[in-house]
Amino acid sequence: MNNILKFKNKKTDVAAQDEIYNFAYLDENTKRMIRRALIKALCIPGYQVPFSSREMPMPYGWGTGGVQVTSSCLTTDDVIKVIDQGADDTTNAVSIRNFFKKTANIETTEKTSQASIIQTRHRIPEEKLKEKQILVYQVPIPEPLAFLEPRYQETKKMHALSEYGIMHVKLYEDITKNGHIETAYAYPVKTNERYIMDPSPIPKFDNPKMNNNPAIQLFGAGREQRIYAIPPYTEVTSLDFEDYPFDPSKAPHKCSICGSNESFLDEIITDDDGNRSFICSDTNYCNQRMENN
Protein backbone atom coordinates (compact mmCIF):
# COMPACT_ATOMS: atom_id res chain seq x y z
CA MET A 1 0.00 0.00 0.00
CA ASN A 2 2.87 2.32 0.75
CA ASN A 3 3.99 2.13 -2.87
CA ILE A 4 0.67 3.31 -4.16
CA LEU A 5 0.63 6.13 -1.67
CA LYS A 6 3.98 7.51 -2.70
CA PHE A 7 2.87 10.46 -4.74
CA LYS A 8 5.27 11.92 -7.25
CA ASN A 9 3.47 15.10 -7.96
CA LYS A 10 0.62 16.74 -6.08
CA LYS A 11 -1.49 17.72 -9.05
CA THR A 12 -1.30 14.59 -11.17
CA ASP A 13 -1.81 12.29 -8.24
CA VAL A 14 -5.19 13.56 -7.15
CA ALA A 15 -6.82 10.74 -9.09
CA ALA A 16 -4.50 8.18 -7.58
CA GLN A 17 -5.30 9.40 -4.09
CA ASP A 18 -8.99 9.02 -4.60
CA GLU A 19 -8.67 5.31 -5.17
CA ILE A 20 -7.00 4.74 -1.83
CA TYR A 21 -7.79 7.59 0.49
CA ASN A 22 -9.43 10.85 -0.32
CA PHE A 23 -7.15 13.89 0.03
CA ALA A 24 -6.24 14.20 3.73
CA TYR A 25 -8.07 10.97 4.61
CA LEU A 26 -11.63 12.22 5.20
CA ASP A 27 -14.20 12.04 2.40
CA GLU A 28 -15.46 15.28 0.93
CA ASN A 29 -18.93 15.07 2.47
CA THR A 30 -17.47 14.72 5.93
CA LYS A 31 -15.13 17.62 5.33
CA ARG A 32 -18.03 19.74 4.18
CA MET A 33 -19.97 18.88 7.33
CA ILE A 34 -16.96 19.78 9.48
CA ARG A 35 -16.33 23.02 7.58
CA ARG A 36 -19.94 24.02 8.21
CA ALA A 37 -19.42 23.40 11.91
CA LEU A 38 -16.19 25.40 11.77
CA ILE A 39 -17.86 28.36 10.12
CA LYS A 40 -20.63 28.31 12.67
CA ALA A 41 -18.04 28.09 15.45
CA LEU A 42 -16.16 31.08 14.04
CA CYS A 43 -19.36 33.10 13.90
CA ILE A 44 -20.10 32.44 17.57
CA PRO A 45 -16.70 32.61 19.29
CA GLY A 46 -16.40 30.09 22.12
CA TYR A 47 -19.70 28.35 21.39
CA GLN A 48 -19.46 24.56 21.14
CA VAL A 49 -20.88 23.31 17.86
CA PRO A 50 -21.83 19.63 17.78
CA PHE A 51 -20.55 17.69 14.76
CA SER A 52 -20.73 14.06 13.81
CA SER A 53 -17.21 13.03 14.61
CA ARG A 54 -15.84 10.18 12.50
CA GLU A 55 -13.96 7.10 13.53
CA MET A 56 -10.32 7.90 12.85
CA PRO A 57 -7.41 5.50 12.48
CA MET A 58 -6.15 6.40 15.94
CA PRO A 59 -7.56 6.00 19.45
CA TYR A 60 -9.69 8.66 21.11
CA GLY A 61 -7.51 10.92 23.18
CA TRP A 62 -4.80 11.00 20.55
CA GLY A 63 -6.16 13.98 18.70
CA THR A 64 -9.01 12.59 16.61
CA GLY A 65 -10.84 15.92 16.87
CA GLY A 66 -7.81 17.96 15.91
CA VAL A 67 -7.01 15.66 13.00
CA GLN A 68 -10.53 15.93 11.62
CA VAL A 69 -10.43 19.73 11.83
CA THR A 70 -6.99 19.88 10.22
CA SER A 71 -8.06 17.46 7.52
CA SER A 72 -11.07 19.64 6.66
CA CYS A 73 -8.93 22.78 6.45
CA LEU A 74 -6.05 21.36 4.40
CA THR A 75 -5.42 22.36 0.81
CA THR A 76 -2.63 21.08 -1.39
CA ASP A 77 -0.69 24.30 -0.82
CA ASP A 78 -0.67 24.05 2.95
CA VAL A 79 2.43 23.52 5.03
CA ILE A 80 1.68 21.69 8.24
CA LYS A 81 3.39 21.65 11.61
CA VAL A 82 2.32 19.34 14.43
CA ILE A 83 3.38 19.80 18.03
CA ASP A 84 2.70 17.81 21.17
CA GLN A 85 3.35 19.70 24.42
CA GLY A 86 5.38 22.14 22.34
CA ALA A 87 7.66 19.50 20.86
CA ASP A 88 7.86 18.53 17.20
CA ASP A 89 9.53 15.21 17.86
CA THR A 90 7.28 13.37 20.29
CA THR A 91 5.23 10.31 19.30
CA ASN A 92 1.90 12.06 18.87
CA ALA A 93 3.38 14.89 16.83
CA VAL A 94 5.46 12.61 14.61
CA SER A 95 2.64 10.18 13.91
CA ILE A 96 0.09 12.87 13.04
CA ARG A 97 2.63 14.66 10.85
CA ASN A 98 3.33 11.40 9.03
CA PHE A 99 -0.38 10.73 8.75
CA PHE A 100 -0.91 13.92 6.77
CA LYS A 101 2.27 13.47 4.78
CA LYS A 102 0.94 10.12 3.70
CA THR A 103 -2.71 10.89 3.10
CA ALA A 104 -2.38 14.43 1.73
CA ASN A 105 1.17 14.43 0.42
CA ILE A 106 1.72 17.97 1.64
CA GLU A 107 4.76 19.74 2.85
CA THR A 108 5.54 19.60 6.57
CA THR A 109 7.74 21.83 8.66
CA GLU A 110 8.93 22.30 12.19
CA LYS A 111 9.25 26.05 11.81
CA THR A 112 6.32 27.92 13.33
CA SER A 113 6.68 30.87 10.96
CA GLN A 114 6.58 28.68 7.86
CA ALA A 115 3.52 26.65 8.74
CA SER A 116 0.10 27.58 7.45
CA ILE A 117 -1.64 25.08 9.72
CA ILE A 118 -0.32 24.10 13.12
CA GLN A 119 -1.98 21.27 14.95
CA THR A 120 -1.19 21.37 18.62
CA ARG A 121 -1.65 19.32 21.72
CA HIS A 122 -1.55 21.39 24.91
CA ARG A 123 0.64 24.34 23.86
CA ILE A 124 0.62 27.54 21.82
CA PRO A 125 3.95 28.14 20.05
CA GLU A 126 6.21 30.76 21.63
CA GLU A 127 6.72 32.51 18.32
CA LYS A 128 3.94 35.02 17.59
CA LEU A 129 1.42 33.70 15.09
CA LYS A 130 0.45 35.71 12.03
CA GLU A 131 -2.63 36.31 9.96
CA LYS A 132 -3.45 33.48 7.56
CA GLN A 133 -2.13 30.90 9.99
CA ILE A 134 -4.49 28.39 11.57
CA LEU A 135 -3.87 26.89 14.98
CA VAL A 136 -5.79 23.63 15.58
CA TYR A 137 -6.10 22.47 19.17
CA GLN A 138 -6.73 18.88 20.21
CA VAL A 139 -9.36 18.98 22.93
CA PRO A 140 -10.13 16.16 25.37
CA ILE A 141 -13.08 17.74 27.23
CA PRO A 142 -14.62 20.78 25.55
CA GLU A 143 -17.15 21.60 28.27
CA PRO A 144 -15.65 23.98 30.85
CA LEU A 145 -18.60 23.34 33.18
CA ALA A 146 -18.36 19.54 32.91
CA PHE A 147 -16.76 18.96 36.31
CA LEU A 148 -19.16 21.34 38.04
CA GLU A 149 -22.42 20.34 36.38
CA PRO A 150 -22.56 16.81 35.01
CA ARG A 151 -25.87 17.21 33.13
CA TYR A 152 -25.17 18.19 29.53
CA GLN A 153 -28.66 19.61 29.03
CA GLU A 154 -28.12 21.86 32.03
CA THR A 155 -24.68 23.10 30.91
CA LYS A 156 -26.19 23.95 27.53
CA LYS A 157 -28.80 26.05 29.30
CA MET A 158 -26.17 27.69 31.48
CA HIS A 159 -24.19 28.70 28.39
CA ALA A 160 -27.28 29.92 26.58
CA LEU A 161 -28.30 32.11 29.51
CA SER A 162 -24.74 33.10 30.55
CA GLU A 163 -25.27 31.54 33.98
CA TYR A 164 -21.64 31.36 34.89
CA GLY A 165 -21.67 31.89 38.67
CA ILE A 166 -20.61 28.29 39.25
CA MET A 167 -17.40 28.81 37.26
CA HIS A 168 -16.25 31.36 39.81
CA VAL A 169 -17.21 29.00 42.61
CA LYS A 170 -14.44 26.73 41.33
CA LEU A 171 -11.94 29.59 41.51
CA TYR A 172 -13.31 30.55 44.94
CA GLU A 173 -12.65 27.00 46.14
CA ASP A 174 -9.13 27.18 44.74
CA ILE A 175 -8.29 30.37 46.63
CA THR A 176 -9.92 29.06 49.80
CA LYS A 177 -7.94 25.84 49.70
CA ASN A 178 -4.59 27.11 48.45
CA GLY A 179 -4.50 30.86 48.99
CA HIS A 180 -4.34 31.42 45.25
CA ILE A 181 -5.99 30.13 42.08
CA GLU A 182 -4.43 26.71 41.73
CA THR A 183 -5.76 25.87 38.25
CA ALA A 184 -2.61 25.81 36.13
CA TYR A 185 -3.86 24.37 32.86
CA ALA A 186 -7.20 24.34 31.04
CA TYR A 187 -7.76 27.65 32.80
CA PRO A 188 -11.25 28.85 31.82
CA VAL A 189 -11.57 31.91 29.61
CA LYS A 190 -14.37 34.16 28.44
CA THR A 191 -14.43 34.61 24.68
CA ASN A 192 -15.65 37.82 23.09
CA GLU A 193 -17.28 38.76 26.40
CA ARG A 194 -19.85 36.02 26.02
CA TYR A 195 -19.06 32.32 26.15
CA ILE A 196 -16.95 30.67 28.78
CA MET A 197 -14.61 28.28 27.05
CA ASP A 198 -12.14 25.58 27.94
CA PRO A 199 -8.91 26.46 26.13
CA SER A 200 -7.95 22.73 26.10
CA PRO A 201 -5.25 21.72 28.57
CA ILE A 202 -2.74 24.40 27.59
CA PRO A 203 -0.79 25.87 30.52
CA LYS A 204 -2.35 29.09 31.80
CA PHE A 205 0.97 30.64 30.75
CA ASP A 206 -0.37 30.43 27.18
CA ASN A 207 -3.77 31.98 27.96
CA PRO A 208 -2.74 35.58 27.18
CA LYS A 209 -1.55 34.44 23.73
CA MET A 210 -5.11 33.57 22.73
CA ASN A 211 -6.22 37.16 23.26
CA ASN A 212 -6.29 39.26 20.09
CA ASN A 213 -4.33 36.65 18.19
CA PRO A 214 -4.09 37.37 14.43
CA ALA A 215 -4.33 33.65 13.62
CA ILE A 216 -7.50 31.57 13.46
CA GLN A 217 -7.80 29.25 16.44
CA LEU A 218 -9.87 26.10 15.98
CA PHE A 219 -10.67 23.53 18.64
CA GLY A 220 -11.68 19.95 17.84
CA ALA A 221 -12.90 17.37 20.35
CA GLY A 222 -13.34 14.04 18.56
CA ARG A 223 -14.72 11.82 21.28
CA GLU A 224 -16.99 14.55 22.63
CA GLN A 225 -18.02 15.57 19.09
CA ARG A 226 -17.65 19.31 19.57
CA ILE A 227 -15.94 22.04 17.59
CA TYR A 228 -15.37 25.59 18.76
CA ALA A 229 -13.26 28.47 17.59
CA ILE A 230 -11.75 31.88 18.22
CA PRO A 231 -11.69 34.11 15.15
CA PRO A 232 -8.65 36.38 14.60
CA TYR A 233 -8.36 39.44 16.86
CA THR A 234 -10.95 38.28 19.37
CA GLU A 235 -10.89 39.27 22.99
CA VAL A 236 -10.15 36.31 25.25
CA THR A 237 -9.98 36.99 28.98
CA SER A 238 -9.04 34.59 31.75
CA LEU A 239 -11.51 34.45 34.65
CA ASP A 240 -10.35 35.88 37.97
CA PHE A 241 -11.32 37.92 41.03
CA GLU A 242 -10.68 41.65 41.48
CA ASP A 243 -8.45 40.96 44.47
CA TYR A 244 -6.94 37.79 42.97
CA PRO A 245 -6.12 38.78 39.38
CA PHE A 246 -5.13 36.23 36.74
CA ASP A 247 -1.44 35.40 36.84
CA PRO A 248 0.05 33.51 33.87
CA SER A 249 2.99 32.43 36.07
CA LYS A 250 6.23 30.94 34.93
CA ALA A 251 8.94 28.79 36.50
CA PRO A 252 11.63 31.15 37.86
CA HIS A 253 14.36 29.65 35.70
CA LYS A 254 16.10 30.01 32.36
CA CYS A 255 16.14 27.38 29.64
CA SER A 256 19.35 25.47 30.23
CA ILE A 257 19.84 24.95 26.50
CA CYS A 258 19.07 28.30 24.88
CA GLY A 259 18.99 30.48 27.99
CA SER A 260 15.56 31.96 27.23
CA ASN A 261 13.91 33.77 30.08
CA GLU A 262 10.55 34.09 28.39
CA SER A 263 9.51 30.65 27.24
CA PHE A 264 7.42 28.03 29.00
CA LEU A 265 9.74 25.46 30.57
CA ASP A 266 9.66 21.70 31.07
CA GLU A 267 11.24 20.44 34.24
CA ILE A 268 13.52 17.46 33.68
CA ILE A 269 15.03 15.30 36.38
CA THR A 270 18.58 14.65 35.25
CA ASP A 271 19.91 12.08 37.70
CA ASP A 272 19.11 9.96 40.74
CA ASP A 273 20.15 12.71 43.14
CA GLY A 274 17.13 14.79 42.29
CA ASN A 275 18.97 17.32 40.17
CA ARG A 276 16.73 19.14 37.80
CA SER A 277 17.09 21.19 34.72
CA PHE A 278 14.63 23.35 32.86
CA ILE A 279 14.34 23.45 29.08
CA CYS A 280 11.96 25.12 26.63
CA SER A 281 8.87 23.04 25.96
CA ASP A 282 8.70 24.59 22.45
CA THR A 283 11.53 22.70 20.70
CA ASN A 284 11.37 24.77 17.54
CA TYR A 285 11.69 28.02 19.50
CA CYS A 286 14.68 26.62 21.38
CA ASN A 287 16.41 25.32 18.23
CA GLN A 288 15.89 28.59 16.37
CA ARG A 289 17.48 30.51 19.23
CA MET A 290 20.46 28.16 19.22
CA GLU A 291 20.86 28.54 15.46
CA ASN A 292 20.71 32.32 15.65
CA ASN A 293 23.30 32.55 18.39
Place this chain on the structure above:
Amino acid sequence: MQPILSVHNLNKYYGNQVGCKNMNLTLYPGEVVGVVGESGSGKTTFINSISGNLIPDSGKILIETGNETIDFLEISESLKRLLIRTELAFVHQNPRDGLRLDISAGGNISERLMSIGQRNYGNIRQTIFKWLDKVEIDKSRVDDFPRTFSGGMLQRLQIAKNLVTSPKIIFMDEPTGGLDVSVQAKILDLLRKLVRELNLSVVIVSHDLAVIRLLADKIIVMKNGEAVESGLCDQVLDDPQHSYTQLLVSSVLQV
Protein backbone atom coordinates in the same frame (compact mmCIF):
# COMPACT_ATOMS: atom_id res chain seq x y z
CA MET B 1 -50.34 47.68 49.53
CA GLN B 2 -49.61 45.56 46.47
CA PRO B 3 -49.21 41.80 46.87
CA ILE B 4 -45.66 40.72 46.02
CA LEU B 5 -46.92 37.46 44.55
CA SER B 6 -50.35 36.58 43.30
CA VAL B 7 -51.46 33.32 41.75
CA HIS B 8 -54.73 33.03 39.86
CA ASN B 9 -56.53 29.82 38.84
CA LEU B 10 -53.40 27.73 38.59
CA ASN B 11 -53.81 24.22 37.17
CA LYS B 12 -51.29 21.47 36.82
CA TYR B 13 -52.15 18.01 35.55
CA TYR B 14 -50.01 14.95 35.14
CA GLY B 15 -51.78 13.39 32.18
CA ASN B 16 -55.28 12.77 33.54
CA GLN B 17 -54.11 12.97 37.12
CA VAL B 18 -54.77 16.20 38.94
CA GLY B 19 -51.61 17.81 40.33
CA CYS B 20 -53.34 20.88 41.61
CA LYS B 21 -56.51 22.56 40.43
CA ASN B 22 -57.87 26.11 40.58
CA MET B 23 -55.30 27.31 43.05
CA ASN B 24 -55.19 30.94 44.15
CA LEU B 25 -52.78 32.72 46.42
CA THR B 26 -51.91 36.27 47.42
CA LEU B 27 -48.73 36.97 49.29
CA TYR B 28 -48.05 40.42 50.72
CA PRO B 29 -44.55 41.66 51.58
CA GLY B 30 -43.46 40.36 54.98
CA GLU B 31 -46.19 37.77 55.06
CA VAL B 32 -45.91 34.00 55.52
CA VAL B 33 -48.44 31.77 53.81
CA GLY B 34 -48.60 28.13 54.83
CA VAL B 35 -49.88 25.34 52.63
CA VAL B 36 -51.00 22.22 54.48
CA GLY B 37 -52.53 18.93 53.49
CA GLU B 38 -51.87 15.23 53.56
CA SER B 39 -49.35 13.41 51.40
CA GLY B 40 -50.43 13.49 47.77
CA SER B 41 -52.71 16.47 48.21
CA GLY B 42 -50.74 18.53 45.67
CA LYS B 43 -48.80 20.79 48.04
CA THR B 44 -45.45 20.16 46.43
CA THR B 45 -46.87 20.33 42.92
CA PHE B 46 -48.34 23.69 43.83
CA ILE B 47 -45.16 25.17 45.27
CA ASN B 48 -43.09 23.79 42.39
CA SER B 49 -45.48 25.30 39.88
CA ILE B 50 -45.35 28.78 41.38
CA SER B 51 -41.58 28.80 41.91
CA GLY B 52 -40.52 27.90 38.40
CA ASN B 53 -39.56 24.29 39.06
CA LEU B 54 -42.58 23.02 37.15
CA ILE B 55 -44.49 24.55 34.28
CA PRO B 56 -48.21 24.73 35.13
CA ASP B 57 -50.80 23.98 32.45
CA SER B 58 -52.77 27.16 32.93
CA GLY B 59 -53.19 30.08 35.29
CA LYS B 60 -51.44 33.31 36.03
CA ILE B 61 -48.55 34.13 38.34
CA LEU B 62 -47.77 37.79 38.94
CA ILE B 63 -44.63 38.90 40.73
CA GLU B 64 -44.22 42.47 41.89
CA THR B 65 -40.55 43.50 41.78
CA GLY B 66 -41.00 47.04 43.06
CA ASN B 67 -40.95 48.86 39.75
CA GLU B 68 -42.94 46.48 37.60
CA THR B 69 -45.31 43.54 37.69
CA ILE B 70 -43.91 40.46 36.01
CA ASP B 71 -46.09 37.78 34.48
CA PHE B 72 -43.96 34.84 35.58
CA LEU B 73 -45.34 32.39 33.03
CA GLU B 74 -44.95 34.74 30.08
CA ILE B 75 -41.40 36.01 30.54
CA SER B 76 -38.41 34.60 28.67
CA GLU B 77 -36.47 31.66 30.06
CA SER B 78 -33.42 33.84 30.70
CA LEU B 79 -35.35 36.46 32.69
CA LYS B 80 -37.12 33.66 34.55
CA ARG B 81 -33.86 32.05 35.59
CA LEU B 82 -32.41 35.42 36.53
CA LEU B 83 -35.43 35.99 38.78
CA ILE B 84 -35.05 32.50 40.24
CA ARG B 85 -31.48 33.16 41.29
CA THR B 86 -31.96 36.72 42.49
CA GLU B 87 -35.50 37.52 43.63
CA LEU B 88 -36.73 34.02 44.42
CA ALA B 89 -35.33 31.31 46.63
CA PHE B 90 -36.29 27.70 47.10
CA VAL B 91 -35.51 25.74 50.24
CA HIS B 92 -35.83 22.01 49.56
CA GLN B 93 -37.02 19.46 52.06
CA ASN B 94 -33.82 17.52 51.55
CA PRO B 95 -30.94 20.00 51.84
CA ARG B 96 -28.85 17.71 49.65
CA ASP B 97 -31.11 18.71 46.73
CA GLY B 98 -30.33 22.38 47.21
CA LEU B 99 -26.61 22.17 47.98
CA ARG B 100 -23.53 21.12 46.08
CA LEU B 101 -22.03 18.48 48.32
CA ASP B 102 -18.54 18.48 46.79
CA ILE B 103 -18.16 22.23 47.24
CA SER B 104 -17.31 23.78 50.61
CA ALA B 105 -19.97 25.43 52.75
CA GLY B 106 -18.58 28.85 51.87
CA GLY B 107 -18.53 27.98 48.17
CA ASN B 108 -22.18 26.99 48.37
CA ILE B 109 -23.15 30.31 49.90
CA SER B 110 -21.03 32.23 47.41
CA GLU B 111 -22.58 30.78 44.26
CA ARG B 112 -25.58 33.10 44.10
CA LEU B 113 -23.37 36.10 44.88
CA MET B 114 -21.04 35.33 42.02
CA SER B 115 -23.85 34.55 39.64
CA ILE B 116 -25.08 38.11 40.06
CA GLY B 117 -21.63 39.41 39.27
CA GLN B 118 -19.71 39.81 42.53
CA ARG B 119 -16.02 39.41 41.75
CA ASN B 120 -14.22 40.47 44.91
CA TYR B 121 -13.03 37.48 46.95
CA GLY B 122 -12.55 39.50 50.14
CA ASN B 123 -16.05 40.94 50.06
CA ILE B 124 -17.62 37.60 49.19
CA ARG B 125 -15.81 36.02 52.11
CA GLN B 126 -17.15 38.71 54.47
CA THR B 127 -20.70 38.09 53.28
CA ILE B 128 -20.30 34.36 53.79
CA PHE B 129 -19.16 34.87 57.41
CA LYS B 130 -22.05 37.22 58.03
CA TRP B 131 -24.51 34.60 56.85
CA LEU B 132 -22.91 31.71 58.68
CA ASP B 133 -23.31 33.82 61.78
CA LYS B 134 -26.96 34.52 60.98
CA VAL B 135 -27.82 30.85 60.60
CA GLU B 136 -25.71 29.92 63.63
CA ILE B 137 -23.08 27.80 61.93
CA ASP B 138 -19.63 28.11 63.46
CA LYS B 139 -17.31 30.20 61.30
CA SER B 140 -14.58 27.59 61.54
CA ARG B 141 -16.74 25.26 59.41
CA VAL B 142 -16.68 27.61 56.41
CA ASP B 143 -14.26 25.53 54.35
CA ASP B 144 -15.69 22.14 55.30
CA PHE B 145 -17.73 20.09 52.87
CA PRO B 146 -21.49 19.88 53.46
CA ARG B 147 -21.23 16.11 53.66
CA THR B 148 -19.47 16.51 57.01
CA PHE B 149 -22.46 18.48 58.37
CA SER B 150 -25.36 17.16 60.41
CA GLY B 151 -28.88 17.24 59.00
CA GLY B 152 -29.85 20.37 60.91
CA MET B 153 -26.67 22.18 59.91
CA LEU B 154 -27.22 21.22 56.28
CA GLN B 155 -30.68 22.73 56.40
CA ARG B 156 -29.34 25.93 57.96
CA LEU B 157 -26.62 26.05 55.31
CA GLN B 158 -29.24 25.68 52.60
CA ILE B 159 -31.19 28.55 54.11
CA ALA B 160 -28.06 30.75 54.16
CA LYS B 161 -27.25 29.81 50.56
CA ASN B 162 -30.73 30.89 49.50
CA LEU B 163 -31.02 34.07 51.50
CA VAL B 164 -27.59 35.51 50.71
CA THR B 165 -28.81 37.59 47.76
CA SER B 166 -31.78 38.89 49.80
CA PRO B 167 -34.48 37.36 47.63
CA LYS B 168 -37.96 38.88 47.82
CA ILE B 169 -39.93 35.64 47.90
CA ILE B 170 -38.87 32.41 49.56
CA PHE B 171 -40.47 29.06 48.86
CA MET B 172 -39.97 26.31 51.41
CA ASP B 173 -40.97 22.73 50.84
CA GLU B 174 -41.14 20.96 54.21
CA PRO B 175 -38.01 22.69 55.52
CA THR B 176 -38.13 20.74 58.78
CA GLY B 177 -39.11 17.37 57.33
CA GLY B 178 -36.78 14.55 58.23
CA LEU B 179 -35.25 16.34 61.20
CA ASP B 180 -35.64 15.27 64.80
CA VAL B 181 -37.89 17.35 67.02
CA SER B 182 -35.27 19.38 68.86
CA VAL B 183 -33.46 20.25 65.61
CA GLN B 184 -36.83 21.08 64.05
CA ALA B 185 -37.47 23.51 66.87
CA LYS B 186 -34.11 25.19 66.29
CA ILE B 187 -34.72 25.55 62.57
CA LEU B 188 -38.18 26.94 63.23
CA ASP B 189 -36.76 29.42 65.72
CA LEU B 190 -34.19 30.49 63.16
CA LEU B 191 -36.77 30.82 60.39
CA ARG B 192 -39.07 32.84 62.61
CA LYS B 193 -36.20 35.13 63.54
CA LEU B 194 -35.13 35.62 59.92
CA VAL B 195 -38.68 36.22 58.74
CA ARG B 196 -39.15 38.99 61.29
CA GLU B 197 -35.65 40.47 60.98
CA LEU B 198 -35.45 40.55 57.19
CA ASN B 199 -39.16 41.03 56.54
CA LEU B 200 -39.24 37.97 54.27
CA SER B 201 -42.23 36.94 52.22
CA VAL B 202 -42.56 33.19 52.42
CA VAL B 203 -44.70 30.41 50.99
CA ILE B 204 -44.15 27.37 53.16
CA VAL B 205 -45.43 23.87 52.54
CA SER B 206 -45.75 21.46 55.42
CA HIS B 207 -47.87 18.57 56.56
CA ASP B 208 -47.07 19.62 60.11
CA LEU B 209 -49.74 21.92 61.50
CA ALA B 210 -47.50 22.96 64.38
CA VAL B 211 -44.91 24.32 61.95
CA ILE B 212 -47.55 26.27 60.07
CA ARG B 213 -49.15 27.60 63.24
CA LEU B 214 -45.77 28.83 64.43
CA LEU B 215 -44.67 30.53 61.22
CA ALA B 216 -47.61 31.34 59.00
CA ASP B 217 -49.93 34.32 58.95
CA LYS B 218 -52.30 32.81 56.43
CA ILE B 219 -53.07 29.24 55.55
CA ILE B 220 -54.30 27.24 52.60
CA VAL B 221 -55.60 23.71 53.26
CA MET B 222 -55.32 21.37 50.29
CA LYS B 223 -56.99 18.07 49.55
CA ASN B 224 -56.92 16.10 46.30
CA GLY B 225 -55.22 18.93 44.46
CA GLU B 226 -57.68 21.61 45.51
CA ALA B 227 -57.80 24.26 48.20
CA VAL B 228 -60.62 23.31 50.55
CA GLU B 229 -60.19 26.14 52.99
CA SER B 230 -58.05 29.24 53.34
CA GLY B 231 -57.82 32.26 55.57
CA LEU B 232 -55.97 33.65 58.55
CA CYS B 233 -53.91 30.94 60.18
CA ASP B 234 -55.28 31.20 63.71
CA GLN B 235 -58.82 31.54 62.48
CA VAL B 236 -58.68 28.44 60.30
CA LEU B 237 -56.87 26.32 62.85
CA ASP B 238 -59.00 27.41 65.81
CA ASP B 239 -62.31 27.30 63.98
CA PRO B 240 -61.99 24.96 61.00
CA GLN B 241 -65.04 24.98 58.73
CA HIS B 242 -64.34 22.27 56.19
CA SER B 243 -64.68 18.71 57.41
CA TYR B 244 -61.21 17.82 56.16
CA THR B 245 -59.62 20.73 58.04
CA GLN B 246 -61.51 19.66 61.14
CA LEU B 247 -60.13 16.18 60.74
CA LEU B 248 -56.62 17.55 60.23
CA VAL B 249 -56.76 19.77 63.30
CA SER B 250 -58.26 17.06 65.48
CA SER B 251 -55.61 14.53 64.49
CA VAL B 252 -52.75 16.62 65.87
CA LEU B 253 -51.17 14.72 68.74
CA GLN B 254 -51.78 16.37 72.08
CA VAL B 255 -48.79 15.88 74.33
